[in-house]
Amino acid sequence: MIHTNPSTENSRNVKETDIKEIPKIISKSSLAQSKWEKVCIKDRVELIYSLTKILKREEETITRVITQDMGKPITQSRNEVKRTIRMLEYFCKKTPKLIKKEKHSWNEQTVYNPKGIVAVISPWNYPFETPLNSAIPALLCGNSVILKPSEYCPSTGRLIQKFFDRLNLPKNIVSTIFGGKKQGESLTKQKLDMISFTGSTHTGKKIVRQSSDNIPKILLELGGLDPAIVLKDVSVESVARKIVALNSMNSGQACCAIKRVYVESEIYGSFVENSIKESKKLKLGDPLSNVDMGPLSSQSQIKKIETMLQNAKKKGADILTGGKKLKRKGFYFPHTVLTKVDQDMLLMNEEPFGPILPIVKVKNWKEAVYLSNNTKYGLTASVWTKNRKLGKKICQMLGAGIVSVNTHGSGALASPWGGIKQSGTGLLSFKGVVRSFTEPKLVRLG
Numbered sequence: 001m002i003h004t005n006p007s008t009e010n011s012r013n014v015k016e017t018d019i020k021e022i023p024k025i026i027s028k029s030s031l032a033q034s035k036w037e038k039v040c041i042k043d044r045v046e047l048i049y050s051l052t053k054i055l056k057r058e059e060e061t062i063t064r065v066i067t068q069d070m071g072k073p074i075t076q077s078r079n080e081v082k083r084t085i086r087m088l089e090y091f092c093k094k095t096p097k098l099i100k101k102e103k104h105s106w107n108e109q110t111v112y113n114p115k116g117i118v119a120v121i122s123p124w125n126y127p128f129e130t131p132l133n134s135a136i137p138a139l140l141c142g143n144s145v146i147l148k149p150s151e152y153c154p155s156t157g158r159l160i161q162k163f164f165d166r167l168n169l170p171k172n173i174v175s176t177i178f179g180g181k182k183q184g185e186s187l188t189k190q191k192l193d194m195i196s197f198t199g200s201t202h203t204g205k206k207i208v209r210q211s212s213d214n215i216p217k218i219l220l221e222l223g224g225l226d227p228a229i230v231l232k233d234v235s236v237e238s239v240a241r242k243i244v245a246l247n248s249m250n251s252g253q254a255c256c257a258i259k260r261v262y263v264e265s266e267i268y269g270s271f272v273e274n275s276i277k278e279s280k281k282l283k284l285g286d287p288l289s290n291v292d293m294g295p296l297s298s299q300s301q302i303k304k305i306e307t308m309l310q311n312a313k314k315k316g317a318d319i320l321t322g323g324k325k326l327k328r329k330g331f332y333f334p335h336t337v338l339t340k341v342d343q344d345m346l347l348m349n350e351e352p353f354g355p356i357l358p359i360v361k362v363k364n365w366k367e368a369v370y371l372s373n374n375t376k377y378g379l380t381a382s383v384w385t386k387n388r389k390l391g392k393k394i395c396q397m398l399g400a401g402i403v404s405v406n407t408h409g410s411g412a413l414a415s416p417w418g419g420i421k422q423s424g425t426g427l428l429s430f431k432g433v434v435r436s437f438t439e440p441k442l443v444r445l446g
């Protein structure tokens with residue numbers, strides 16, 4: 001398969017896994033798992049924990065590889081690596097307690113056995129953090145792991161496999177299948193015990209169908225169309241600055257980025273003005289330098305954004321900043337603010353996954369709540385107001401997994417994460433994540 005560096009458009013051929021090899025990878029993974037589950041939890045933790053040393057030593061290499069694979073600004077890639085290390089340390093510390101057998105009475109207890117083979121299928125937008133977020137707890141619980149990194153981030157995927165190969169783990173306990181849809185589809189049709197999938201809602205649905213013959217346990221972390229509601233009492237300048245930043249992180253390619261904004265009519269004009277000012281300030285350029293936004297990850301992302309903007313324009317939207325790919329090498333698309341958008345437009349129904357910020361005028365917060373909830377998605381949402389009591393009340397009414405007042409997105413390291421409706425199979429706290437990689441069994445004495 002071909003991989004293209006999004007900032008230079010230099011393409012190269014990268015090796016993908018032959019479909020015929022996939023059943024053999026599954027057999028080897030199963031054999032490795034039967035050995036690994038016999039290793040006591042203390043030794044498993046020790047072995048997996050040794051990965052932190054490698055990651056700390058290789059932090060700069062990983063950071064650059066992420067950026068070269070998918071165009072994320074280098075400082076954001078570095079943060080991704082640092083977060084991954086913290087997550088790894090956290091899981092190693094907490095897992096033994098979380099999967100210890102639980103005594104209910106003198107004659108009943110629950111034991112937490114491994115599931116078996118866990119396939120981890122991941123997207124390109126956080127190509128290092130996302131697969132490891134599932135792979136680490138899965139391994140600690142005694143499972144084997146088969147990674148299927150995104151075809152847009154093959155080098156990050158190779159690096160992860162290389163690091164695991166350096167640990168003193170049973171052979172084939174972690175394996176990687178390289179490639180795209182074809183390989184993903186073939187993998188999900190194998191006899192797996194569990195699939196942890198992060199990616200689009202469209203692919204999530206396919207995975208459920210493809211794997212239905214074997215009924216593996218499936219965790220789904222899917223897309224979103226995350227709303228922010230801005231009430232008339234806010235300090236407009238500061239909130240517009242924060243919202244543009246939360247919309248443009250990772251060039252708008254974050255599952256929990258703000259993707260639409262509903263503003264009360266009294267401050268609408270001033271909010272739009274301030275958003276335009278902030279949008280124009282964003283520095284777009286070479287992701288290896290100090291910029292706010294790098295290129296989009298691929299030509300197909302550019303196409304998707306262009307299609308959505310054309311559709312919006314045709315239906316009457318005003319494009320106030322950006323709107324067109326830059327005339328230079330690389331998939332550079334500037335931050336784009338739009339107004340006069342409505343529910344009929346593609347970008348208000350499907351996740352755009354790019355640096356575009358549609359702003360909608362609403363009569364009051366009740367209308368904003370109605371419009372926010374009028375979607376198949378339910379990942380994150382936020383309310384911006386000085387009235388925290390009202391903010392909390394509105395949060396209760398929003399149909400999303402993570403709702404916030406005066407901030408947006410994921411919580412602290414150990415906080416729950418996930419979406420509802422077609423954004424995923426529900427909230428999982430980091431504690432919950434660990435146990436979800438086990439097969440709980442009730443053991444009774446008569």
Ligand code: NAD
Nearest residue numbers: 122123124149150180181184185199200203221222223255
């Ligand atoms: P995608 O669904 O196109 O691909 C994700 C992965 O699935 C890739 O590895 C891909 O090769 C594989 N795949 C594709 N078709 C498959 C099939 N038929 N069977 C099995 N595997 C298949 O998503 P993407 O474009 O890589 O990532 C962006 C999406 O991920 C966005 O929708 C974003 O919101 C979502 N995302 C969600 C979260 C979350 O936690 N909810 C986090 C990050 C990204």
